[in-house]
Amino acid sequence: MVNSSAIETVFSVYAAAVVIPGPNFVAITQKAVAGRRSDALALVAGIVTVNLFWATCAILGIGMVFAIFPWLAVGVRLAGAAYLIWFGLRLVVSARATPSGSRHPTKAPLFRAAFLQGIATNIANPKSIAFYAAVFSSAVPTHVSMPTFFAVLATVGATATCWYGAVALVLSHAAIATAYRRAKAWIDLTCGGLMIALGIRQALR
Template sequence: MLYNYNPLGRQMVDWSAVVTVFGIYVAAVVIPGPNFIAITHKAVTGRRVDALALVAGIVTVNLFWATCAMLGLSAVFAVFPWLAVGLRLVGAAYLIWFGVWLVVSARATPSAESRSPKVPLFRGAFLQGVATNIANPKSIAFYAAVFSSAVPTHVSTPTFFAMLATVGASATCWYGVVALVLSHASIAAAYRRAKAWIDLTCGGLMIALGVRQALR
């Protein structure tokens, strides 16, 4: 889809397009994937504010990919197919690396330091959220194929920003709730009792997702 400025419709919002974007995005975002696993692990191992910072990084990248899709991401990939393949392989490599790190650290004993306020908010967790989602093959494929094909060819400027706001609000609400719920003290305590199994599971899922993407 290519976004085209329409001066005659600059005051109009195509609510049917916004509702369509909301429907397909919500259906995609609630399906667990690398973003969900990363938020889950951060929520139960770090401070709540760190989990929310990671969410902010993921939402930021979602807005970036949505903007690219509406400006013609699928067209770029059609002209340069090697770019799509390269992004997919880089993303798969990151997921495998993250999964291996979780597996290796599964036996480490969680300490109070992991929940201390030493690490600045946007230096660690936010950038981890950005890295997780920017290299997420699921996000790239979704925005390049499903999202871009569902958006009308010609939209007004208000519709453009309304669709972006829909993506941002939906991602913030869903991932924010996940982070808030899983960062509760009782859930974090349960995690510490079953750390090895949880980290091995999360790491194994990340590795499996990475390998699957690399072989597609």
């Protein structure tokens, strides 16, 4: 039997957290306005996949694992910070490139590459790791039935897909993409700067 109270708690906690801008939001924004819509949606798919992974780990007790092995939490945090800084530097460097006259450059990333980028971005996302290890873990009952377990995962997957998918679809609109090409340097610099700042902040915590 599904624990409806647990599902409602998970939804309220997760919905409030997922809409707060972070590395995932920045990555989707940049991909949606700079690339193809299919690439942006592939990125979303990668991010959602990792959300399901972290949710599963949280239900199984990832918070306890990090408490027992604090060095593991530090390693994950530093690795994530390094990736965010690297990704931010790539965006800053790309800001100097002249925007293409076409919305779909010849060497645009393929679906698989965008999907893997979504996985890498979210697996290294300190916001996700901290949320699932602490807040999400405490929102889920210690022992859940199998139906409740899958219902929780379905709630996480549906919420993340709806929110991030909507962001990707809206920002990949042709008019927004055209505006991006006019302000490419500033947008890439802003997104890159945010990524670098998030990475540095995470590394120094």
